[in-house]
Amino acid sequence: MKRILVAEDNHLILETVAHSLTREGYEIVKATDGKECLKILENEAFDLLITDLYMPNINGLEVISILHDERKSNIPILVLSAAGAEDNVMKAFELGADDYMIKPFSLNELNIRVKKLLTLKK
Amino acid sequence: MTSRRKIPEFFLIPLLIILFIFTAFHPCHAEKYYSVQVAASKTPIDIGQFIKKNNIAAEITEIKGSDWIRYFAGHFDNYDSASVFAAKLLRETRLTNIYIRQFDDATGHPMQVGLEASAKQPTEPTPGISADSLQLNAEVPLQEETKTDTQLEYRISTGQNSNLSQPVSQKTGRKSLPNQLFDYVNYKVIGDIQQFLKGGGEKIYGYPLVIFFFLFILLFMLNILTVLLILTLSNRKQNDNERYIRVYRNIYESALLSYLMGETDWEKTVEKLKKSNQPANRALLSSILLNFHENLRGSANELVPDIFVKLGLHNDAIQEARSKLYFEKVQGIRKLSYLYPEGAKEIVPGLLNDPDDVVRAEAQTAYVRIHPEQPFDFLRSLQKPFTRWTQISAFYLFRLHQLPVPSFVKYLDSPNTNVRNFSLRMITFFQQLENIPEILKMLESPVELTRSLSIRAVNNLRLYDGKELLKKMYPAETGKNKTEILKAFQNIGNEEDFQFLESIILSDNVSLKTEACRALYFMGPVGKEKLMEINREMNQKLDLYIAHVIDQRN
Numbered sequence: 001m002k003r004i005l006v007a008e009d010n011h012l013i014l015e016t017v018a019h020s021l022t023r024e025g026y027e028i029v030k031a032t033d034g035k036e037c038l039k040i041l042e043n044e045a046f047d048l049l050i051t052d053l054y055m056p057n058i059n060g061l062e063v064i065s066i067l068h069d070e071r072k073s074n075i076p077i078l079v080l081s082a083a084g085a086e087d088n089v090m091k092a093f094e095l096g097a098d099d100y101m102i103k104p105f106s107l108n109e110l111n112i113r114v115k116k117l118l119t120l121k122k
Numbered sequence: 123m124t125s126r127r128k129i130p131e132f133f134l135i136p137l138l139i140i141l142f143i144f145t146a147f148h149p150c151h152a153e154k155y156y157s158v159q160v161a162a163s164k165t166p167i168d169i170g171q172f173i174k175k176n177n178i179a180a181e182i183t184e185i186k187g188s189d190w191i192r193y194f195a196g197h198f199d200n201y202d203s204a205s206v207f208a209a210k211l212l213r214e215t216r217l218t219n220i221y222i223r224q225f226d227d228a229t230g231h232p233m234q235v236g237l238e239a240s241a242k243q244p245t246e247p248t249p250g251i252s253a254d255s256l257q258l259n260a261e262v263p264l265q266e267e268t269k270t271d272t273q274l275e276y277r278i279s280t281g282q283n284s285n286l287s288q289p290v291s292q293k294t295g296r297k298s299l300p301n302q303l304f305d306y307v308n309y310k311v312i313g314d315i316q317q318f319l320k321g322g323g324e325k326i327y328g329y330p331l332v333i334f335f336f337l338f339i340l341l342f343m344l345n346i347l348t349v350l351l352i353l354t355l356s357n358r359k360q361n362d363n364e365r366y367i368r369v370y371r372n373i374y375e376s377a378l379l380s381y382l383m384g385e386t387d388w389e390k391t392v393e394k395l396k397k398s399n400q401p402a403n404r405a406l407l408s409s410i411l412l413n414f415h416e417n418l419r420g421s422a423n424e425l426v427p428d429i430f431v432k433l434g435l436h437n438d439a440i441q442e443a444r445s446k447l448y449f450e451k452v453q454g455i456r457k458l459s460y461l462y463p464e465g466a467k468e469i470v471p472g473l474l475n476d477p478d479d480v481v482r483a484e485a486q487t488a489y490v491r492i493h494p495e496q497p498f499d500f501l502r503s504l505q506k507p508f509t510r511w512t513q514i515s516a517f518y519l520f521r522l523h524q525l526p527v528p529s530f531v532k533y534l535d536s537p538n539t540n541v542r543n544f545s546l547r548m549i550t551f552f553q554q555l556e557n558i559p560e561i562l563k564m565l566e567s568p569v570e571l572t573r574s575l576s577i578r579a580v581n582n583l584r585l586y587d588g589k590e591l592l593k594k595m596y597p598a599e600t601g602k603n604k605t606e607i608l609k610a611f612q613n614i615g616n617e618e619d620f621q622f623l624e625s626i627i628l629s630d631n632v633s634l635k636t637e638a639c640r641a642l643y644f645m646g647p648v649g650k651e652k653l654m655e656i657n658r659e660m661n662q663k664l665d666l667y668i669a670h671v672i673d674q675r676n
Contacts, residue, residue, distance in 0.1 A: 012375055012413045016422075019379050082417075106420030 002118055003027045003044075007037035007051040007063065008080070013103075017050065017080070020107045021114065034058030038066060046075055048117055053081035053088060061095060068096035076117045080105065156204035157183070157194040158211060159221040166191055176216045180207075188309075188316065194223065370396075370403055374410055378429065382414070382422045388432070398433060408435050408457055415460050430461040443469045448478040455481070459488035466492045475506045483512040490519045497525050501533045501541045508540035517548075531557040539569050546575040550582045562588050565595060574603050581610035589614055593622050601633075608637035612644050620652050627656055627664070639664060640671040 004026045008014040011032075018028040029044070031037040035057040041049070049067075053060035060079060067073040076098045081088065084102040092100055098120075099113055160182065161172060169182045172193070180195040195211065198204040204222045211217055377394035380386045386394075397403045408430070415426045430436055439462060443454030455473065458466035466488055473485035486508070490497040497520055501508070519525075530545040531554060546564060548554075564576035565588065573595070580588040592607045599607065608626065611619055626638040642653040657664040670676055 010413070010417070011371075012410065013417050015375055016379060016414075016418070019383065023383065103417050104415075104419040104423070105417070107418065107422050108420055 001025065001027045002047040003029065004048045004050060004114065005029050005031060005037065005040060005044075005046045007031040007034065007049070007055065007060070009033055009052060009055045013052075013080075016107070017110065020111065024111055024114070026114070032056075034060065034063045037063055041067070041071075041073070041075075047121060048076050048078065048114060050078045050080055050114070053079060053083050053092065061091060064092065064095040064097055076121050078113060078117060080110070155225050156196075156198040156201055157223055157225060158196050158204055158208045159192050159223050160195050160211065160217055161193040162190050163193075164190060167193070169193065178211070178215050178217070180211070188313065367402075367406060370406055371410065374403075374407055378410060378414070381429070382425055395433070404433075404435060404438055407433060408438065408461075411435070412457060412460060427461045430457075436462040436465055440465050440469065443473070448481050451476075451478075451481045452484045455484045455488050459491045463492045471500070471503075474500050474504060477506070479507075479509065482506055483509060483515070486512050487515045487519060490516045490525075491523075494523065494525050496528060498528055498530070498533070501536060501538075501545070504536070504538050504541055508538060508544060513540075513544050513547075527552050527554075529554060529556050531560050534560050534564060539572060542567070542572055543569075543575055546572065546579055550575070550579045553583060555583060558583075558585055558587060561585065562591060565591050570600055570603065573599070574606055577603060577606040577610055581606070581613055584614055586614050589619065593619070596622075601631075604634055605637050608634065608641050611638075612641040615641055615645050615649070617648055617652075620649075624652075624656055628660075636667055636670060639667045643668065643671050 002025075004021055006014060006017050006021070006028060008017065008030075009032055014030055014032070018030055022028050029040060029046070031040055033056045034051075037049070037051065038058065049063075051060040051063055058066075060081065064077055064079075067075065067077070077096060078099045078101065079092045079097045080101045080103065081092075082103040089100050098117055101110065101113065160176075160178065161167065166184070169184065172178070173182060178195065183194045185192050185194060196204065196207045198207065201222065201224075208220055208222055211220060374395060377386075377391050381388065381391040392398075395407070398407060411426050411430050415423060418426075436458070439454045439457035441454070442450045443458055445451055445454065451473065455466070455470060458469060470485050470488050470492065473481055474489065476482045476485060486500060486504075489500045493499060498516070530548040530552070533541055533545040536542055536545070542564065546561070549561060561576065561579055561583070562585065564572055565580070567573050567576065577592065579585070580592065589611075592610060596604060596607050608623075611623060615623070620642075623638045623642050626634050627642075629635065639653060642649040642656075653664070653668065657668065
């Protein structure tokens, strides 16, 4: 079973994404901020990271930067954020994100993108 | 109040310590002493001057009463000593009317009227003066060294504390009502209060001071305890509220999520939504649904407005939008515009001109949301200001939802200046050339900002028809608008405008000269050549300007 880590400070969105992906057959682990996300990633392996950009403590961009630059991790990263400005999107891709979805988002679209990223990772 | 000659400061601290020990552990009781009153006045007198003038070789103490300030000399344990001193003062100084006063040692207050020692004394000095040899005079005018209110005569009442005696007017006839009221408040009411406080003060001073320190400490501790109690209780209540909200939020979110995902039907969902008739729970449900709607799209999101109506939350939102409180109105407008647009369409138009800025801004952005076909139609009926922040929000919403662009030219005839300015900005941004004469009419606006935006529109839209108008309005324009006009000529100018630009280059204003040079330089090869020609005629005085204009950093 594929393991996905979801990092999101909005409790409702976190539960919604987790619920939707669990129905698709994935194992979901939740984190509410960037610091918790990095801590979990230190100890456990995941097949995909879904992260928001603006979170307390450490934000999503820093998480991506740390994973790629310091830890040299190759975990696929999908950014799910309300920050739809081109600058944010470009920055996330430059730092190492593999996909970017802007809120409001469709759950069906999210499921398809997750499936695609996991397939590419294989 | 007592004021003494200044005591050296290094004596003060030990004195205070000794005083504290003495008063804290020594029960106070009424002691008396005698002092000789040498002067009285309604205004403070210069003691040094008084001593010098009357040749007094004694220390003077000042005591302020309710109405009079009295000056005393000497401090004696018994009447006889005081009277000897008084007689000495009468002999050796220029004082003529003096009183002997008895004081309460603890309070420092006079206890009874002093007996007058007057100038009518035996001229032969006697070793001691007894009380019998001194005249008793109950009605003696006080010695006054400074000019006082001559209309008042002070009358001493015997056996009473003279501080509380009231002056009466010397003149016959009734006082005016305000004066009577003043006298009543000043002397009767305040006097009674002083009596009461003095009585209380005398009782208090009957006990050791340390008891009052303990009482104060106790009172202070009680105060702290009360504050701590209130803080603890309110924190506890707040924690309980937060826990309550957290618990119900989890219940409602999971119930609604299951319904949105199609895992349960509506009846089962309603069963899980416990206590949904409570106001706090209803507010929680509204916020959860709003959160869903803001973050989700697609099939899941389509059910959210239905849930909002099924639970009757749209009625709550309508009630909020009709509230007198501005923050409730704003919440109501938001909920309606997102989750119940039909209700919003009825209420929002009435709030577009609300006196409150925040409500108006929310209503205006809600209008854009609920009228995608004509998002800016509210500009026609707008009477209140259309703030910059609302303009930006409305524009952002408009772009976010990729709404069809209306023709903003139709709003240029609005009486509202903000609307006209916003329309000009939108016309420029969206490059709308439907009605050029209407745009050019804005060049004649009495409002500077409107004219400035119109000049920018002429520039950005390349409205060559506006060139002559720009030249005509140039001399009377502000510096900022003149600069905008010259920038426009960079794009719409040609050889016909050389004379106009040359006249500006030959003027003294540096920034306008620079802009004119820039306009000529970037007008094309012909403009560049003309600029070089002018430079040669001016003996290369424009070299710096040209260098500045060419520099890409500028």
